[in-house]
Amino acid sequence: MTNTNQLPDWLRAALYKTQSREPYPVPDDPEWPIMPVPGEVRAARPTQASEAESRLVLIVATYPESGIVSAALTTSGGSESTEMDVRLDPEETGVSFPLTIETDVVSPLWFAQLGPRLTQLRADLTAALAGLPFVLSNSDPEPASESAAIRNLIQGDKRGLPTRDPSDPLWQWKKRELDAMRRLSADCLRSALEETRPEPMLDLAVLSALSDSAEDPWTQAQQALSLSEWAEEPDNVRSFEQVSAADLPEIFNIDAFSQRPFGLDIWNALEPIREQFLHETKPSPRGTQARVVWHPTRKPMLEKDQLPAQILSCLAKGKRSIRLMTLAKCWDLSEPSGVLFVDVDNVRLQILPDFLENRSLEAHA
Amino acid sequence: MTLQDLRDEYGGPHKLGSSILSEIRAAANRVCHTYPPLKYAGVLGWNDDAIEDLVQDVTVGRLLGGGQLDYIMAHTADIQHFRALLDRQVRQELSARRTRTLIDNLVDRCGEILIREPFTVANASSTHRRDPSYRLASRSVEGRPPTGEELRIAAAVIRPLPRVGDSGSDRASAVYTNETLQAALKLLAETLPCSFSIRDIDKIFSEVLTSWLPSFLSEEEGDLIASEKAGPEEVAILREVIDKIWAELSPEELRHFRLLMAGCSFDEIAVNLAVSRPTELKRRLGLLRVLEAGLSDLSESLQKSVLAELFFGSQRKQKQ
Numbered sequence: 001m002t003n004t005n006q007l008p009d010w011l012r013a014a015l016y017k018t019q020s021r022e023p024y025p026v027p028d029d030p031e032w033p034i035m036p037v038p039g040e041v042r043a044a045r046p047t048q049a050s051e052a053e054s055r056l057v058l059i060v061a062t063y064p065e066s067g068i069v070s071a072a073l074t075t076s077g078g079s080e081s082t083e084m085d086v087r088l089d090p091e092e093t094g095v096s097f098p099l100t101i102e103t104d105v106v107s108p109l110w111f112a113q114l115g116p117r118l119t120q121l122r123a124d125l126t127a128a129l130a131g132l133p134f135v136l137s138n139s140d141p142e143p144a145s146e147s148a149a150i151r152n153l154i155q156g157d158k159r160g161l162p163t164r165d166p167s168d169p170l171w172q173w174k175k176r177e178l179d180a181m182r183r184l185s186a187d188c189l190r191s192a193l194e195e196t197r198p199e200p201m202l203d204l205a206v207l208s209a210l211s212d213s214a215e216d217p218w219t220q221a222q223q224a225l226s227l228s229e230w231a232e233e234p235d236n237v238r239s240f241e242q243v244s245a246a247d248l249p250e251i252f253n254i255d256a257f258s259q260r261p262f263g264l265d266i267w268n269a270l271e272p273i274r275e276q277f278l279h280e281t282k283p284s285p286r287g288t289q290a291r292v293v294w295h296p297t298r299k300p301m302l303e304k305d306q307l308p309a310q311i312l313s314c315l316a317k318g319k320r321s322i323r324l325m326t327l328a329k330c331w332d333l334s335e336p337s338g339v340l341f342v343d344v345d346n347v348r349l350q351i352l353p354d355f356l357e358n359r360s361l362e363a364h365a
Numbered sequence: 366m367t368l369q370d371l372r373d374e375y376g377g378p379h380k381l382g383s384s385i386l387s388e389i390r391a392a393a394n395r396v397c398h399t400y401p402p403l404k405y406a407g408v409l410g411w412n413d414d415a416i417e418d419l420v421q422d423v424t425v426g427r428l429l430g431g432g433q434l435d436y437i438m439a440h441t442a443d444i445q446h447f448r449a450l451l452d453r454q455v456r457q458e459l460s461a462r463r464t465r466t467l468i469d470n471l472v473d474r475c476g477e478i479l480i481r482e483p484f485t486v487a488n489a490s491s492t493h494r495r496d497p498s499y500r501l502a503s504r505s506v507e508g509r510p511p512t513g514e515e516l517r518i519a520a521a522v523i524r525p526l527p528r529v530g531d532s533g534s535d536r537a538s539a540v541y542t543n544e545t546l547q548a549a550l551k552l553l554a555e556t557l558p559c560s561f562s563i564r565d566i567d568k569i570f571s572e573v574l575t576s577w578l579p580s581f582l583s584e585e586e587g588d589l590i591a592s593e594k595a596g597p598e599e600v601a602i603l604r605e606v607i608d609k610i611w612a613e614l615s616p617e618e619l620r621h622f623r624l625l626m627a628g629c630s631f632d633e634i635a636v637n638l639a640v641s642r643p644t645e646l647k648r649r650l651g652l653l654r655v656l657e658a659g660l661s662d663l664s665e666s667l668q669k670s671v672l673a674e675l676f677f678g679s680q681r682k683q684k685q
Contacts, residue, residue, distance in 0.1 A: 006383055014425040015379050021432075023376045024439040043440035053449075054442040076436045077427065077457055079464070079575035083521075083630065090432065095439075097432030118439055136630045151632065157513020161521045161572060162628030 021096050027054060027115035032296055033338020034111050036062050036069050039126035041095065043115030044071060044184060047320045049346045052183035057109065058101050058121065060130045067321070067339040067352050068188060069114070072129065073105040073181045080173045081160030084133055088158070094119040103132045105177050107185035108192045110321060112295075112341035112350035128153040187320040198352055199319055200236045201310055202273065203326035204251050205301035206356060210266055211253060212301075217261035219360070223327075224266040226359040230325055231273050247304060248277070293343040297332040311342055311349060321350040328355050368444045375438050381429065386420075389428070392451035393419045397459070404466075405459045423458045467540055468570045475566050478547055487560035498560035501551070507559040516565060518637050519556045520572040521627040523549045525676060540574070555620065556637070599667060606667075607674050610659040618652050619675075625649070626676050 007015075027043035036042065040059045046052035057071035076097045081087055084104035093099050095118055121129075128150040135147045163171045182189070191198070206227065210220050230236055252274055257263035292308045314322055328336035336355035341348055366384060374382045397411050397419055406415040428434040433454055441447045478484070485502040500506045511519070526545050541549060553561060553569065614622065617638065624634045635645040660668045 007379075007386070010421055011381070011386065011424060014429045015381060018380070018429045021380075021435065023380060024435050026372060027440050027442065045442060049442065053446055054440045056436070056440050077431060077433045077454065079457070079460065083628075095432070095435070097436040115440070135632065147632070155513050156515075156517040156633070159517065161517070161524055162630070164525070164628050 024118060025116040030114060030116045033333070033335070034114060035064070035338060036111060036114055036117070037120070038062060038130075039121040039123060041074065041093065041099065041118045041121070043118075044109050044113050045115065045348070046184050047110070047113065047187045047348045051186070052180065054115075055180065055184060056099070056118070057114075058126070058129065059114075060106060060126065067111045067350055068108050068192065069111065070106060071109050071185075073102045073107075073177060073184075075100045075102065075177070080170060082170050082174055083136060083159050083162045085160055086129060086132065086154055086158050087160075088121075092125070093121060101129050102174075102177055103129050105174075105181045107181050108188045109185050110188045110350040111339045112321075112348055113184075113188070125153060191321055197235070198321040198323045198350075199314060200323045200325070200354075201314075202231075202236075203324055203330060204306045205330045206325065206327050207251050207270065207273070208253070208301045209327055209329070210270075211256035211260055211263060213256075213260065220260070221262040221266060222360040223356050224262075224269045226356060227325070228269040228272065230354070230356075230359065231276075236325070247302075247306065250302060250304070251306070252277070290344050294331075295341045295343070299330055299332060301327075301330055308344075311344060315344055315347060315349060319349070320347075321352065323352045323354055325354045325356060328353075328357050366444065368441065368447055371444075371447060372438065375434070381424070381434060385434070386424070388448065388451055389424055390416075390420050392448065392455050393423065396452050396455040400459050405462055419455065419458065422462075423454050427454050427458060464571070464574050467574060468567060471540055471546070471570050472563055472567050474543075474546055475550060476563060478543075478550055479563075484550065484554065496562050496564055498562045498565075499554070500560040501554040504554065506557070509559050511557050511559050511561055511565055514633075514636070515557055515559070516568050517572065518624065518627070518629055518633055519553050519561075520569045521629055522556050522623050523552050523569070524573050525626060526552075552623070556623070558637075558639070599670075602663070603667065603670055603674065606659050606663065606671050610655055610671070610675060613655045614652070618648060618655075621645075621648055621652055622656075623676060625652070626672065 028045065030042075036059045038059050038061055041056055042059065043054055044057045045054045056074045056076070058074055059069045059071050061070040063069070075085075076099050078100070081100050082104075084102065086101045086103060088099045088101065090096055090098065131146065131150050132154060135150050161170065163174060165171065206223075209215065210224050210227070212220075252267075252270070254267060257267045260266070290308070290312060292311070298305070298307070311322075324340070331340060331353075336353075336357050338353075340351040340353050342351060366388070370384055371388065374380075374384045393416050397405075397416060400406075402408050402411045402415060406418065408415045428437075437447060437450045437454075441450060479499045480486075483502050484499050487498045487500040487506070487508065498510070526541065526549050528540055528545075529542055550566075553566070621634060621638060624637060629637065631642070631645065634649075635642050638645065638648075640648070660671060663671065
């Protein structure tokens with residue numbers, strides 16, 4: 001810890017003037033569950049640390065079902081700004097630094113890329129920032145009254161000068177900013193453009209939980225029914241390639257099932273999953289030395305957790321987002337909501353959980 | 366030193382202690398030696414005092430006063446990223462110093478131009494003697510200060526004017542020749558619907574210079590004056606086309622043309638010219654018809670030259 005007496009006088013005087021400001025939270029430690037809303041300013045990190053630099057972004061829209069936000073890039077401290085960039089003072093944002101919102105550099109990002117909330121802009125200001133590029137480009141004219149309202153909220157002196165042509169330094173700066181955002185959002189953007197549904201997977205710990213003697217048998221039966229319905233949906237349960245057939249007895253433990261009320265009914269209900277499992281597992285999956293960090297912490301239900309190998313298989317296929325049928329109690333969660341994510345050797349993958357508890361509750365209702 | 370060490374210090378009671386300060390000193394040392402010391406620090410060499418001055422300016426003015434330490438800590442991912450962001454802060458501080466010097470010189474020169482014809486002082490009352498406002502003697506304008514929007518549009522209009530590049534000598538660049546600076550002030554006076562003060566000029570040049578300073582330091586002259594590189598035959602064609610277009614454009618259409626060339630949006634032009642959107646659209650179409658008729662047979666480089674001459678020629682020749 002620094003002793004202030006070791007610091008030069010000029011620095012002690014400057015610190016005295018600014019000491020009331022609270023430090024900002026660490027960017028890779030978001031609140032849980034992470035539920036971004038429009039108007040928030042958060043740090044955004046790339047899915048692969050070496051591919052891009054982290055930046056602050058303004059959330060302009062959210063799509064919770066996909067775990068995706070639409071975010072505008074921001075910058076601070078520089079002098080560059082075009083007519084599409086809006087310079088906001090600390091009094092307008094609540095953060096301690098001036099913030100320039102690049103309203104024309106907008107791209108999708110996964111929830112899992114976001115850090116903690118730093119501040120939240122007013123709803124009318126956020127809407128005006130989102131609408132500004134359309135007003136200025138006249139490509140999608142807003143009604144005259146809305147256009148006037150946006151102009152009224154975002155006065156001209158908050159914006160920079162129009163860009164002219166590629167020889168314009170502002171043009172070059174904007175090109176670099178677009179490139180930075182493209183790198184930051186590359187995986188999410190590709191996924192959004194391909195319009196592919198994230199690969200569905202089954203957390204095999206769920207099967208073990210359905211025979212757990214500590215659980216209420218009625219709840220287990222209801223959850224088994226919901227799980228069998230989920231397995232009948234097209235394309236669900238197809239990612240067992242990395243699971244070893246040698247682990248079958250622990251995952252489908254007929255002895256454990258047979259000792260539980262409704263145990264054999266549940267066993268039968270899981271028949272389609274068991275069939276698929278037997279067809280797709282391999283005799284000896286490759287082991288993993290990867291460093292796996294779950295967010296939030298995962299609570300293993302099986303002696304050998306199969307999920308890391310399944311995740312590695314997805315990453316090897318270039319996937320950075322999956323859907324996972326799981327149980328909330330497999331995770332250190334206070335409630336079954338929000339997204340999960342996992343870091344495997346500095347590559348982040350977003351997990352959109354489909355909590356079996358929620359399904360069975362809905363079915364019961 | 367790890368990022369966690371710096372985060373621990375940042376999260377402590379003083380936010381910025383000896384660890385972060387040593388990182389700032391290292392950044393200043395990394396960056397400053399690529400900048401000429403006389404221009405950026407007013408000294409012959411980057412000695413310890415000059416570097417310590419730079420460290421203080423970055424620390425007090427930017428990292429603490431400007432909240433940039435918070436900005437960095439709110440999104441930095443690793444120690445390399447932290448150092449890159451600190452380097453950027455040092456570069457921005459040096460760039461701001463240079464911009465300030467250039468603007469101060471420009472503003473001094475503007476003060477000398479504005480006291481002579483064709484300009485006049487718009488308000489002579491004793492309350493305005495300290496910061497008088499100016500206008501063109503031949504043009505009546507509103508007696509109020511310009512709004513932020515009007516200043517921004519004025520900055521956009523003068524931005525294409527050709528600049529004198531940095532010579533590489535130790536003397537600060539003039540930025541504009543005297544003729545161009547006079548043209549810039551006339552453009553401002555014709556663009557703004559009201560009188561303007563030296564303080565307004567300072568704001569306008571701040572906007573203009575910061576937008577192109579990064580590349581300006583190694584530039585020669587602006588490329589819009591391509592006609593000065595044309596041969597005799599091309600000059601004759603240019604003159605003919607320019608005179609023809611010139612004769613067909615009204616003063617309002619010329620103002621419209623400048624705003625278009627400056628990259629102003631549809632709405633901004635309508636607001637600046639105080640016309641409705643339909644009127645602006647009608648004028649824009651008329652203007653484009655005249656330009657198309659005049660330019661369609663010319664090569665791309667000649668088209669560019671004609672547009673440049675129209676833009677700057679409108680300053681050199683007062684249209685009646």
